[in-house]
Amino acid sequence: MASILNRKDSGWYWIKVKAPDGTWKAEATRIRKDDSRAERKLKLLIAEKETEEHRTELGGGGGWDWVAGYMRIRYHGSPKTHRRILEAWTSLVMWFDDNKLFGPRDVTHAHCLQYPGWRTNQPKERMQKAGWNTALMELKVLGMILQQAVVRNIIIANPAARLGLRRETVKKKPEITGTQQAQIELALKTAPQWMRDSWLISMRQGVRISETAIPMHQIDLARKTLYVIGKGRKVHAAPLHEDLIPLIKEAKKKKLKVLVELPRNPSKCWSQWFHKNNFTDLSFHSTRVTVITRLLRVGHSKAHVQAYVGHASETIQDIYNRLSAPDVRHLGAALKAGASNPPDENQGETEANPKPTEPSTDHPAS
CATH class of the missing domain: 1.10.443.10 (Intergrase catalytic core)
Structure with a gap:
C-alpha cells in the first residue's frame, strides 16, 4: 500500500509505492511541504497509486484508472464543467481512500448512502467544506462514473442508482432593493x-x-x-x-x-x-x-x-x-364591471379591437 515519506532533506513530499515486480521504491511528488492543500493532494495521489497496485487483483482496468481519461473525453469543449467535475472527483477519491474502495466493484449501495454524512463532516483543514446538496451533487458524479463502469462491463449494476436522497430546500436569492x-x-x-x-x-x-x-x-x-x-x-x-x-x-x-x-x-x-x-x-x-x-x-x-x-x-x-x-394588483382592472368584453371569434381584429402587443424588452429597468 502506498504511503507518505517525509524526507527532512527535501522541501517536497515523497511517497513509497509498490513496483510491478513487487518491490518497493521511493518517488518524489510535486507537492511542496508548505502547500496549505498538501494533505488533500497527497490523498489523491496515494489513492491513484493504490489503484495501480490493485489493477491486477481487480482484473486489469477494474480500478479507477480509466476515469480521468473518460472525463476528459466526456467534457471536451466544456472546461468549466470539467473543472467542477474534477473538484467533485477529488472529494470522491479521498472517500475511496478512507473506505478502501479500490474500484467500482468495491462500492455498494450502503456506501453511497453513507457518503453525504462523511462529506458534510470533513474538517476544512482537510478539504473544502460542503453542505448536503453539494454532497448529493458529488454522488451524482459518482453515479455517472459507476454507470460508465456498467457500460465497460466492470460491474453489472449501478449501486448509486435510486438512492432516494432528497435535496434540502435552499434559501431563495433575494431581489436587491x-x-x-x-x-x-x-x-x-x-x-x-x-x-x-x-x-x-x-x-x-x-x-x-x-x-x-x-x-x-x-x-x-x-x-x-x-x-x-x-x-x-x-x-x-x-x-x-x-x-x-x-x-x-x-x-x-x-x-x-x-x-x-x-x-x-x-x-x-x-x-x-x-x-x-x-x-x-x-x-x-x-x-x-x-x-x-x-x-x-x-x-x-x-x-x-x-x-x-x-x-x-x-x-x-x-x-x-x-x-x-x-x-399584480393592477391586473384586477381588467375584471371590473363595465370592462370591455373580448371580441367574438368571427369579429376579427378591428380598429376597436387591435391585436395585443407585448411590451419591448430593449432596455431593462436599472
Whole structure:
C-alpha cells in the first residue's frame, strides 16, 4: 500500500509505492511541504497509486484508472464543467481512500448512502467544506462514473442508482432593493475595477458572474448585440444595453481580450465583499434575480424576459411565482364591471379591437 515519506532533506513530499515486480521504491511528488492543500493532494495521489497496485487483483482496468481519461473525453469543449467535475472527483477519491474502495466493484449501495454524512463532516483543514446538496451533487458524479463502469462491463449494476436522497430546500436569492442598490454602488467606488464593471454589466444584462468576462469578439457594437455562451455551451444573443457602450469602447481601446478580467474565484470575492459591507443576505446571483424580477414586475412576458437574460426558464418561473399581491394588483382592472368584453371569434381584429402587443424588452429597468 502506498504511503507518505517525509524526507527532512527535501522541501517536497515523497511517497513509497509498490513496483510491478513487487518491490518497493521511493518517488518524489510535486507537492511542496508548505502547500496549505498538501494533505488533500497527497490523498489523491496515494489513492491513484493504490489503484495501480490493485489493477491486477481487480482484473486489469477494474480500478479507477480509466476515469480521468473518460472525463476528459466526456467534457471536451466544456472546461468549466470539467473543472467542477474534477473538484467533485477529488472529494470522491479521498472517500475511496478512507473506505478502501479500490474500484467500482468495491462500492455498494450502503456506501453511497453513507457518503453525504462523511462529506458534510470533513474538517476544512482537510478539504473544502460542503453542505448536503453539494454532497448529493458529488454522488451524482459518482453515479455517472459507476454507470460508465456498467457500460465497460466492470460491474453489472449501478449501486448509486435510486438512492432516494432528497435535496434540502435552499434559501431563495433575494431581489436587491433600490435602497440597497444605491448603497452598494456608493461602496463600490472604492472597490476594484473588475467589481465595478461586473456589477454594471450584470445589473443591465442579468448575466451570471462568469458571463461578465465575455470575449470582445463576441460583442457586436454595430448590431448592439452580445453573444453570450451560457450553461451547456448554448449561445445566447442578447440585446446590448446602451449603458455598457462606454465600457466596451474603453475595453477595445485598451485592446482587452475580455470585457472584464475576473480573478480566479470571483463569486467568493463578491461574497466576502457583501459580508464586509453588511449585505449578508446578498450574493452576486442576486443581480440576475433583480433584473428578472424588475422586468416581470413592470409587465414584460416570461418569454421576453427569457429572451433578454438567456437560458433561465426555471429562475424566471420561480420569481414569477414569488411576485406579491401589490405587484399584480393592477391586473384586477381588467375584471371590473363595465370592462370591455373580448371580441367574438368571427369579429376579427378591428380598429376597436387591435391585436395585443407585448411590451419591448430593449432596455431593462436599472
